[in-house]
Amino acid sequence: MSIRKTGLVVGKFWPPHRGHQLLLEAAAAQVEELLVLVYAEPDSRDMPAGLRAQWLRELYRGVEVKDGPQVDQTPLRIFALSAEADGVPPDSADDFTHREFVRQWLQARQLRVDVVFSSEAYGEGFARHLGATHQAVDYERQQLPVSGTAVRANPAAYARYLHPLVAAQLGVVPPALVPxxxxxxxxxxxxxxxxxxxxxxxxxxxxxxxxxxxxxxxxxxxxxxxxxxxxxxxxxxxxxxxxxxxxxxxxxxxxxxxxxxxxxxxxxxxxxxxxxxxxxxxxxxxxxxxxxxxxxxxxxxxxxxxxxxxxxxxxxxxxxxxxxxxxxxxxxxxxxxxxxxxxxxxx
Incomplete structure (x- = not known):
C-alpha cells in the first residue's frame, strides 16, 4: 500500500462511535498525516465540537515512556471548528457552500490535502473540489451499521458501537461478552x-x-x-x-x-x-x-x-x-x- 502525504476526514462526530473509529484508523494507516475537522451548525450544547474533538484526541493520544515506544502512534491532527470562530456554515447549506468553506479554511492555514476519506456519498465530489482523490471506507455500513443520529436517539441501544470512554460520557456501558x-x-x-x-x-x-x-x-x-x-x-x-x-x-x-x-x-x-x-x-x-x-x-x-x-x-x-x-x-x-x-x- 502506497503512503500518501496528507489525508482529510470531516464530520460531526456527534458523538464519536466505532464507525468513526473505523474511518479514522483506515485513513491514518494510508497517510503520513491525517487532518480531522469536527463541527456542526447548529452545534450540540451538551457535547460541543470542542468536547467531541477532545474525546477523539484522548482516544488516539499516546504516552511517552523511557523504556519503550510511544503507544497509539496515530498521525491525527484534530481541529474543532465553530460558527463563531471559523464561520462554519449551517448543516442545511448546499454542498458547494460546505465544500468551499473547507477549501478556504485549509487554504488560510496553508494546508494541502492529497486524499479525502469518507463513508458518505458526498465524498467523491468533496474531494474533487479540494483537488484531492477520494477513498471510501465502509460506504455501505456493512462492517459497522451505526450513525451519530442513531446513537443520539438511543445511546443504550447502540452502546456496543461506542468506545467505553465515549459510552461513559453518555451514561451507558457497552454490553459485555462475559460478566x-x-x-x-x-x-x-x-x-x-x-x-x-x-x-x-x-x-x-x-x-x-x-x-x-x-x-x-x-x-x-x-x-x-x-x-x-x-x-x-x-x-x-x-x-x-x-x-x-x-x-x-x-x-x-x-x-x-x-x-x-x-x-x-x-x-x-x-x-x-x-x-x-x-x-x-x-x-x-x-x-x-x-x-x-x-x-x-x-x-x-x-x-x-x-x-x-x-x-x-x-x-x-x-x-x-x-x-x-x-x-x-x-x-x-x-x-x-x-x-x-x-x-x-x-x-
Missing part, C-alpha cells in the same frame, strides 16, 4: 494474586492493573493526563481479554479507583474520567474489596504500609458514593477464592 468481576483494594492487599488465582480456578483470564504497568514504565513519574489515559487503556485491555474469557473476566482495579488516585495525587479529576468512574456499577457484574490484612510487601513502587488503612477507607467511601454494592474478602488466598465463588456462582 466482569472487579477486585479493588489498597496497595498490597492481594488483588493481583487473587485475580490470578480466580482466573486459574475458572479456566479464564484476568486483566492486570494498567496503572501499575504505566507507573513502572514511567518510573513513578505519572502526569495528570496519564490518569484518564490509564482508565481508557485499562478498559480497552478488558475488552480485548473478554474474547478469551470463560464464565467470568477478572479485573484488577477499575476506573473508579483510577479517579481516586487522580484526586489523591493531583487534587483534581478529568470530567471524562469521572464519567468512566460513574458507570462502574453497570460495567461490572460483581465488585469485591480485598481487606488489607495480608502481609505488606514493599516492592519499591508502593507507598508506605501506613497508607494501606487510609486507602482502604477511601475505596469504601467511593463505593458508597457511587452506590456500588460489594463483598469484603478476608483470609488466605484460597479462602478468598471460596468467598468469591459463593457470590458469583449463585444462580
Amino acid at each position: 466482569r468481576v472487579v477486585l479493588l483494594g489498597a496497595e498490597s492487599s492481594g488483588k493481583s494474586t487473587l485475580c490470578a488465582a480466580l482466573a486459574e480456578a475458572y479456566g479464564s483470564v484476568w486483566v492486570p492493573e494498567y496503572g501499575r504497568t504505566l507507573h513502572e514504565q514511567k518510573h513513578a513519574a505519572l502526569d495528570y493526563e496519564d490518569l484518564l489515559y490509564i482508565a481508557r487503556r485499562h478498559a480497552e485491555l478488558e475488552d480485548q481479554a473478554a474474547a478469551q474469557a470463560k464464565q467470568f473476566l477478572f479485573c484488577d482495579t477499575n476506573a473508579a479507583t483510577t479517579a481516586l488516585y487522580s484526586y489523591y495525587y493531583f487534587h483534581r479529576c478529568d470530567p471524562a474520567l469521572q464519567a468512566m468512574a460513574a458507570v462502574c456499577r453497570q460495567r461490572y457484574a460483581h465488585t469485591f474489596v480485598c481487606a488489607p490484612t495480608v502481609p505488606f510487601e514493599q516492592d519499591g513502587w508502593r507507598g508506605p504500609e501506613a497508607l494501606r488503612s487510609f486507602q482502604h477507607g477511601m475505596v469504601l467511601m467511593q463505593l458508597a458514593h457511587f452506590g456500588i454494592p460489594y463483598t469484603l474478602l478476608e483470609g488466605s488466598v484460597q479462602q478468598r477464592v471460596e468467598q468469591v465463588r459463593l457470590v458469583v456462582d449463585r444462580k
Whole structure:
C-alpha cells in the first residue's frame, strides 16, 4: 500500500462511535498525516465540537515512556471548528457552500490535502473540489451499521458501537461478552494474586492493573493526563481479554479507583474520567474489596504500609458514593477464592 502525504476526514462526530473509529484508523494507516475537522451548525450544547474533538484526541493520544515506544502512534491532527470562530456554515447549506468553506479554511492555514476519506456519498465530489482523490471506507455500513443520529436517539441501544470512554460520557456501558468481576483494594492487599488465582480456578483470564504497568514504565513519574489515559487503556485491555474469557473476566482495579488516585495525587479529576468512574456499577457484574490484612510487601513502587488503612477507607467511601454494592474478602488466598465463588456462582 502506497503512503500518501496528507489525508482529510470531516464530520460531526456527534458523538464519536466505532464507525468513526473505523474511518479514522483506515485513513491514518494510508497517510503520513491525517487532518480531522469536527463541527456542526447548529452545534450540540451538551457535547460541543470542542468536547467531541477532545474525546477523539484522548482516544488516539499516546504516552511517552523511557523504556519503550510511544503507544497509539496515530498521525491525527484534530481541529474543532465553530460558527463563531471559523464561520462554519449551517448543516442545511448546499454542498458547494460546505465544500468551499473547507477549501478556504485549509487554504488560510496553508494546508494541502492529497486524499479525502469518507463513508458518505458526498465524498467523491468533496474531494474533487479540494483537488484531492477520494477513498471510501465502509460506504455501505456493512462492517459497522451505526450513525451519530442513531446513537443520539438511543445511546443504550447502540452502546456496543461506542468506545467505553465515549459510552461513559453518555451514561451507558457497552454490553459485555462475559460478566466482569472487579477486585479493588489498597496497595498490597492481594488483588493481583487473587485475580490470578480466580482466573486459574475458572479456566479464564484476568486483566492486570494498567496503572501499575504505566507507573513502572514511567518510573513513578505519572502526569495528570496519564490518569484518564490509564482508565481508557485499562478498559480497552478488558475488552480485548473478554474474547478469551470463560464464565467470568477478572479485573484488577477499575476506573473508579483510577479517579481516586487522580484526586489523591493531583487534587483534581478529568470530567471524562469521572464519567468512566460513574458507570462502574453497570460495567461490572460483581465488585469485591480485598481487606488489607495480608502481609505488606514493599516492592519499591508502593507507598508506605501506613497508607494501606487510609486507602482502604477511601475505596469504601467511593463505593458508597457511587452506590456500588460489594463483598469484603478476608483470609488466605484460597479462602478468598471460596468467598468469591459463593457470590458469583449463585444462580
